[in-house]
Amino acid sequence: MPDAIPHEALARAVRAAFGAGARIAAEERLFGDASSRRYVRLRLAGGDAPPTAVAMLLGADRFPLGSDEISEGAASRELPFVDVGRYLAARGFAVPAVLLDASASDALVLLEDIGDTTLWAAASAQPADAPALFAAAVDLLVALQVAGARQPDPSCLAFRRRFDERLARWELEHFIEHGIETRHGRPLPGDERAYLLAALSPVATPFAQGTPVLVHRDFMAWNLHVQGARLRLIDFQDALLGPDAYDLAALLTDRTTGTLVGPALEEELLARFCAARASAALPLAGDLGTRYRLCALQRALKVIGRFHYLESVLGKPGYLPYLPGVYAVARRMLDALPALAAVRPLLARHVPELA
Numbered sequence: 001m002p003d004a005i006p007h008e009a010l011a012r013a014v015r016a017a018f019g020a021g022a023r024i025a026a027e028e029r030l031f032g033d034a035s036s037r038r039y040v041r042l043r044l045a046g047g048d049a050p051p052t053a054v055a056m057l058l059g060a061d062r063f064p065l066g067s068d069e070i071s072e073g074a075a076s077r078e079l080p081f082v083d084v085g086r087y088l089a090a091r092g093f094a095v096p097a098v099l100l101d102a103s104a105s106d107a108l109v110l111l112e113d114i115g116d117t118t119l120w121a122a123a124s125a126q127p128a129d130a131p132a133l134f135a136a137a138v139d140l141l142v143a144l145q146v147a148g149a150r151q152p153d154p155s156c157l158a159f160r161r162r163f164d165e166r167l168a169r170w171e172l173e174h175f176i177e178h179g180i181e182t183r184h185g186r187p188l189p190g191d192e193r194a195y196l197l198a199a200l201s202p203v204a205t206p207f208a209q210g211t212p213v214l215v216h217r218d219f220m221a222w223n224l225h226v227q228g229a230r231l232r233l234i235d236f237q238d239a240l241l242g243p244d245a246y247d248l249a250a251l252l253t254d255r256t257t258g259t260l261v262g263p264a265l266e267e268e269l270l271a272r273f274c275a276a277r278a279s280a281a282l283p284l285a286g287d288l289g290t291r292y293r294l295c296a297l298q299r300a301l302k303v304i305g306r307f308h309y310l311e312s313v314l315g316k317p318g319y320l321p322y323l324p325g326v327y328a329v330a331r332r333m334l335d336a337l338p339a340l341a342a343v344r345p346l347l348a349r350h351v352p353e354l355a
Helices: 007-018 080-090 119-125 127-150 165-184 190-199 201-207 246-252 263-279 288-313 320-335 338-350
Strands: 023-030 038-045 052-057 098-102 108-111 213-215 224-227 230-233 240-242
Touching (some): 007 108, 080 098, 127 213, 127 230, 127 246, 165 190, 165 288, 201 288
Antiparallel strands (some): 038 052, 213 240
């Protein structure tokens, strides 16, 4: 049974945001995500209220609103969503406006309603538009990296956190712990676990090298909304500094992206990314293609572990059916990374879908 909607708290927030005469005419649950957050669309009337707003309802871990593994050493006195959103909005990025931050009092935030049309939905509905939509997303990503490089803000939480080798290795350990051990119901022998983690260490190299950039961390077609001629950016609370190829890999190698972005378009978009960075006087160093594939593989392995964790440890059903697409991404990246040929049989021994 879904958690109850806090009707009184929502009504209180609407009055605080839009005046004593504002009221909620109807409520509609929206699809959530893998966190404890929930979303409700509010249809409003009276006062100075807009026709609709979206309430982000925070779970028991509501403060701070970010991932536990990246909170170390980067404390914030407000929600990371609000903190990072302020930085992005001030630099012209089309993020949802915060209409009321009631996180401390009522564990909710009222947000501008940006609709339901994700980039994924728009491109799926009109596949002929997919190249232009994904090209626009690549341009938005470059703009994000340029802003982070030219307008860093140490007061923003994103600039005080790093997606470094430590975090990348933590996510690989998470894959082993849950994508293998939880899945099979038994721990690996200590020496085998250590050997597998060491064999996977090249996957973390992009996170230890190069100049870090501003990274959204979940820059995929489900977290970009199409509204008129604009792309709206959501789910940015985990933003931090990390590899230049990470968000690009998230965008182009999500579990479903291959149905819309084939190899030829993928190469075009990689070239577009390189050219746009160069045009912004931020040329890319080294072998972007290898960094991109390593980041894509690291992300796929993390997701495999995460989905088993959500299903089997947290008891949140519905994630394992997504895994075939994630396994396919991991296989494709392993095929394109001959330096990891030796680790593949070892992986496949425990995760046969990676054979």
